[in-house]
Amino acid sequence: xxxxxxxxxxxxxxxxxxxxxxxxxxxxxxxxxxxxxxxxxxxxxxxxxxxxxxxxxxxxxxxxxxxxxxxxxxxxxxxxxxxxxxxxxxxxxxxxxxxxxxxxxxxxxxxxxxxxxxxxxxxxxxxxxxxxxxxxxxxxxxxxxxxxxxxxxxxxxxxxxxxxxxxxxxxxxxxxxxxxxxxxxxxxxxxxxxxxxxxxxxxxxxxxxxxxxxxxxxxxxxxxxxxxxxxxxxxxxxxxxxxxxxxxxxxxxxxxxxxxxxxxxxxxxxxxxxxxxxxxxxxxxxxxxxxxxxxxxxxxxxxxxxxxxxxxxxxxxxxxxxxxxxxxxxxxxxxxxxxxxxxxxxxxxxxxxxxxxxxxxxxxxxxxxxxxxxxxxxxxxxxxxxxxxxxxxxxxxxxxxxxxxxxxxxxxxxxxxxxxxxxxxxxxxxxxxxxxxxxxxxxxxxxxxxxxxxxxxxxxxxxxxxxxxxxxxxxxxxxxxxxxxxxxxxxxxxxxxxxxxxxxxxxxxxxxxxxxxxxxxxxxxxxxxxxxxxxxxxxxxxxxxxxxxxxxxxxxxxxxxxxxxxxxxxxxxxxxxxxxxxxxxxxxxxx
Numbered sequence: 001x002x003x004x005x006x007x008x009x010x011x012x013x014x015x016x017x018x019x020x021x022x023x024x025x026x027x028x029x030x031x032x033x034x035x036x037x038x039x040x041x042x043x044x045x046x047x048x049x050x051x052x053x054x055x056x057x058x059x060x061x062x063x064x065x066x067x068x069x070x071x072x073x074x075x076x077x078x079x080x081x082x083x084x085x086x087x088x089x090x091x092x093x094x095x096x097x098x099x100x101x102x103x104x105x106x107x108x109x110x111x112x113x114x115x116x117x118x119x120x121x122x123x124x125x126x127x128x129x130x131x132x133x134x135x136x137x138x139x140x141x142x143x144x145x146x147x148x149x150x151x152x153x154x155x156x157x158x159x160x161x162x163x164x165x166x167x168x169x170x171x172x173x174x175x176x177x178x179x180x181x182x183x184x185x186x187x188x189x190x191x192x193x194x195x196x197x198x199x200x201x202x203x204x205x206x207x208x209x210x211x212x213x214x215x216x217x218x219x220x221x222x223x224x225x226x227x228x229x230x231x232x233x234x235x236x237x238x239x240x241x242x243x244x245x246x247x248x249x250x251x252x253x254x255x256x257x258x259x260x261x262x263x264x265x266x267x268x269x270x271x272x273x274x275x276x277x278x279x280x281x282x283x284x285x286x287x288x289x290x291x292x293x294x295x296x297x298x299x300x301x302x303x304x305x306x307x308x309x310x311x312x313x314x315x316x317x318x319x320x321x322x323x324x325x326x327x328x329x330x331x332x333x334x335x336x337x338x339x340x341x342x343x344x345x346x347x348x349x350x351x352x353x354x355x356x357x358x359x360x361x362x363x364x365x366x367x368x369x370x371x372x373x374x375x376x377x378x379x380x381x382x383x384x385x386x387x388x389x390x391x392x393x394x395x396x397x398x399x400x401x402x403x404x405x406x407x408x409x410x411x412x413x414x415x416x417x418x419x420x421x422x423x424x425x426x427x428x429x430x431x432x433x434x435x436x437x438x439x440x441x442x443x444x445x446x447x448x449x450x451x452x453x454x455x456x457x458x459x460x461x462x463x464x465x466x467x468x469x470x471x472x473x474x475x476x477x478x479x480x481x482x483x484x485x486x487x488x489x490x491x492x493x494x495x496x497x498x499x500x501x502x503x504x505x506x507x508x509x510x511x512x513x514x515x516x517x518x519x520x521x522x523x524x525x526x527x528x529x530x531x532x533x534x535x536x537x538x539x540x541x542x543x544x545x546x547x548x549x550x551x552x553x554x555x556x557x558x559x560x561x562x563x564x565x566x567x568x569x570x571x572x573x574x575x576x577x578x579x580x581x582x583x584x585x586x587x588x589x590x591x
Contacts, residue, residue, distance in 0.1 A: 001517055002033045002058070004202035004220065008213035009041035012050040012060060016041065018208045018233070019051070021304055021505070026054060028506035032513070033058050035202065037193055039065040039212055061193060065212060068187050071140035082134050083144045088153040090127035091182075094262040095163040096120045121273075124266040132189045132219050140190040145183035154179055158255075166258035174255045181260055185267075188215045200224040203517055206509075207231065207271075211264070214271045221274055227520045229512065230271055233281035233304055234429045235288040237268040269293035276516045279509075281430050282451035300512060304430055305505025308497060311439035314416040315493050323482060324354045326475060327418030327442075329411065330433045332363040337447075338375045340468045341424040342398065346382050347472035349397065352479055356397045358407075360414040376400060415440040419485060420478045425449050426465045434460075438496035441489040445474040455500075459492035 005011070011022035026034050034057045040046050043066065053060070075083065135141040144150065154175050158167040170178070193199050199220035206229045207214040217228040252260075272278055272294035279302040280286040286299055308315075326345065330336055338359065345357045363372040379398040401408050408414040415421060421437035421444045428450035435455060437444050444460035446452045453462055461478065463470040478485050498504075 001203040001513065002035065002201060003029075003513070004035050004037055004199050004205040004217075004226070006037050006205060006207040006213045006217050008039040008065065008209055008211065009045065010038075010208065012036055012038060012053055012057075013040060013045050014048040014051055015045055021233070022208055023051060024305055024307070024502050025506060025509060026057065028502065029510060029513075030054065030056050032056070036060040037199065037216060038062045039188065042066050061198070063188070063191050063193075065184070065187060068142050068183075068190070071142045071190060073138055073140045073143055075138055075144060079134065079138050080144075080149065082130070083141070084149060084153055086127045086130035086134060087144075087150055088127075088157060089123055090131065091154045091157040092160065093120045093124035093127065093266060094259055095157045095160065095167040121266065121269055125270050125273075128267075128270065129219075129222050131186065132194075132222065135189045136194055136223070141186065142183070142190055145179075145186060150183070151175055151179050154182075164258065166255045170255035170259070171253070174253045177252065177256050178259045181256075182263065185212065185263065188212055189219070191216065194219050194223050196224075199226060202226050204229060204513060204520075206513075209233075210235065210237065210268055210271055214275075215267070218271060218274055225520075227276040227516050228271075228274060229277050229279065229516060230275045231279045231281070231302070232285055232289065235280075235285050235292070237264055237288070237292055265292070272298070276519070277512055279512065283454045284429070284451045300508075302505060302508045302512070303500050304432075305502035306432065306435055306439070306500050308439050308501050310410070311412045311415070311436060314412045315439055315441040321417055321419050321442075322356075323419045324352065324356060324479065325418040326355065326357045326420050326422050326479075327360065327415060328358070328422050328424070329360045329414050329436070330423075331368070332359075332361045332372050332375070333368045334371050335425055335427040337424045337426045337466065338371075339378060340426075340466055340471065341422060342375065342378050342382060344424070344468035344471035344475065345398065347469060348475050348479075349383070351472075351476045355479060356399070358399050358401060358414070358418060360401045360403060360408050362402050372400070411436060412440060415442055418442070419482075420445060420475060422471070422475065423447060423452070424465075424471060428452060431455055435496055435500050438492035438500075441493040443478050443485040443488040444492065445471065445478065447471070456492070457495055459488055459495050 005022065005026065007018060007022060010016035010018040011026075013019065036053075036057060036059070038060065040062060043064075046062075046064065050060070131141060155170075157163065158170045158175070193216055199205060199216060200223065202220065203226070205217040205220050205226050207217045208231055210230060210232050214228070214230050217226075217230070220226040221228050269292060272289060272292060275294075275298060277300055278289055278294050278298050279300050280289055281302065281304050283301065286301055289299065290296060326348070328338070328341060332338065341357075341359075345355075348355050359375075363369045379396065379400075383397050385396050399407075401414075403409075403411055403414060408417065415437050419442075421434075421440075421442045423431060423434055423444065423446040425431070425447055426449060428447075430451050431446070434444060434446060434452065438455075438459065444456065446456060446460060446462050447465040447467075448462050449465050456462060461474040463474050478488075
């Protein structure tokens with residue numbers, strides 16, 4: 001089958017989100033043809049180029065999400081009226097209040113309030129698809145979304161009776177900020193991907209995240225009936241909420257934050273409502289998706305697939321680590337709460353004076369560098385250099401290292417150097433470093449955040465976050481019990497190999513692809529080079545369109561049968577070979 005893979009700020013670019021798992025997925029499903037539709041986030045990302053793509057990637061179409069030049073489209077009177085109506089309906093749905101997907105799916109969403117939420121959701125979706133149809137008819141909406149007409153429509157919606165209080169309090173600068181954000185978020189509507197030879201030729205659209213990446217999939221479903229699969233290893237709506245509290249929008253006016261939250265909530269709810277399947281990466285993400293409107297019958301948890309081979313040698317070898325060493329591995333940033341880890345280690349040293357702590361990782365960005373400097377200063381204050389005698393050089397029991405150094409050439413060797421791996425985060429999605437430690441057969445002590453408990457599953461110790469005393473007690477418990485460390489490490493490795501490998505990830509998505517296609521009628525016919533219908537050119541799991549799949553109104557192409565309506569798809573080499581084999585077998589049977 002042909003998969004339209006939709007990404008934002010990641011694959012196939014060298015840097016960005018979801019790059020690794022998308023690359024592993026595409027390479028692991030070589031029996032399918034992939035078309036990549038990628039939205040880039042920055043000019044720098046585009047300049048870095050793409051990774052090497054496998055041969056079964058048919059084409060790559062990209063568009064910059066970070067900029068949009070004037071499309072030069074001049075709308076006539078009728079088009080301007082259509083835009084004003086659709087855009088006005090969309091922003092009215094945002095100003096109505098209760099736009100978060102959580103409120104739409106809450107147990108209290110019944111009776112009159114539930115009907116209001118459903119009505120506003122329908123208004124939002126109708127307006128969104130109306131804008132998409134206008135963009136497709138007129139050639140783009142960039143100029144219209146930046147126009148004074150858009151700002152006036154937003155102002156009217158904010159001042160209308162029934163608008164939420166935060167919207168009514170919006171001032172002119174706030175309206176301009178919201179309009180600019182909506183223009184940025186709706187840029188995918190103006191792309192030229194929505195044609196018969198574009199997303200319309202896909203058997204399935206797979207969005208690698210929610211938000212902007214899923215928006216082209218929504219339009220492909222709307223225009224062509226292509227089913228949509230959405231995968232979220234980090235829920236985009238949750239990311240927006242976190243960023244609004246501690247990001248670039250944190251200093252924005254309350255009205256701006258409320259309207260943007262309403263837009264992202266409405267969009268997330270629409271994505272979950274229209275998607276054929278939604279695949280969260282863990283139970284934590286699944287709970288968010290359910291709260292934001294995703295139906296339980298659509299959800300299929302698929303854990304991220306990780307390559308276990310770099311850790312095989314360490315995991316299968318007998319434990320030869322220093323029994324008095326704790327190891328922390330990861331990206332150094334405030335969310336990892338290394339301050340609590342250092343205070344916990346001070347408590348550990350009181351019980352086990354010979355213990356050392358290795359912090360292996362690099363800081364990212366100015367904030368990370370500042371945090372690393374703070375942690376080094378704290379370590380120097382808590383643990384003055386110690387010397388065994390008056391004539392020896394003192395040494396600090398806490399070391400800060402980076403992967404690739406003499407003490408930790410590889411990630412696997414970093415985990416192998418310690419008896420216990422520690423995770424002290426206060427915010428965590430899917431804990432990749434924890435899974436790597438499990439691949440290495442290491443006992444772990446972790447804080448109860450994100451998907452940690454789900455990943456550990458009883459093969460490690462879990463303590464509350466921001467609790468140095470509990471973290472220290474758990475570390476001391478494992479340092480003093482080597483047999484328990486060995487049992488937990490072996491169980492952790494077995495669990496990781498069963499649930500978190502690339503192989504299980506690929507197998508899960510392959511099954512989901514077939515499941516979705518089996519419920520989606522094929523709306524086109526494939527022709528060979530002579531113009532004749534080509535058998536077996538669509539997935540065998542797909543229903544053949546006909547009376548048994550429900551009434552389908554089509555106009556036959558060139559006077560042909562109804563099932564031949566729609567643009568023809570020319571044969572590919574694998575399909576041509578399969579057809580020749582079928583013809584040969586048929587001829588032999590006739591003889």
